[in-house]
Amino acid sequence: MTPDEIDRFITRAIAGEPAACARGCHWCCHQLVVLTCREDARAILDAARARLDTAGFTAFETQVREQAAAIAALGHDVAQAGRWTCPLLRDGACLVYDLRPVACRSVFSPDPECCRAMMEADDFGALTPAQQALATRIGERSFRLQIAINDRRPVDGAKELRQWLVELLDAGRNGER
Numbered sequence: 001m002t003p004d005e006i007d008r009f010i011t012r013a014i015a016g017e018p019a020a021c022a023r024g025c026h027w028c029c030h031q032l033v034v035l036t037c038r039e040d041a042r043a044i045l046d047a048a049r050a051r052l053d054t055a056g057f058t059a060f061e062t063q064v065r066e067q068a069a070a071i072a073a074l075g076h077d078v079a080q081a082g083r084w085t086c087p088l089l090r091d092g093a094c095l096v097y098d099l100r101p102v103a104c105r106s107v108f109s110p111d112p113e114c115c116r117a118m119m120e121a122d123d124f125g126a127l128t129p130a131q132q133a134l135a136t137r138i139g140e141r142s143f144r145l146q147i148a149i150n151d152r153r154p155v156d157g158a159k160e161l162r163q164w165l166v167e168l169l170d171a172g173r174n175g176e177r
Helices: 003-013 038-051 054-074 112-120 129-150 161-173
Strands: none
Touching: 003 129, 038 054, 038 161, 054 161, 112 129
């Protein structure tokens, strides 16, 4: 599925549900992002390279490598409890919004304050019961959408975004694609 096909699929699946997500609202851009398709990671890396100047791409690569190493050192299960500002987040917006991962495309919320609370809370229990209920619905819906999309396209295995990007950066240094 192309990014446009994925967006149309999600739009049909969520028809009529309110979404407050908009440019500048980036509370969900501070967590781990799992990709299941190597070509998604390749497209993201190629777009980042094309959209950033040399210094910007060097800073991006450094951030990706540092975060990937820190996540690997902690392990995914421990790391997912932390806040990880996405290396693609620039001035409150996604550098590759048109190519953003399925995990990002599938998350939307009717309440940005709930998203803020989720990202700022040290644990789920710190949220109000209403926020816990909404956060659970957001997560479950996102997970169902991701599964439905991955059932319709090739899947290479689940890896965190930064891990995919480091692998692709290293492959590029070795002359591989």
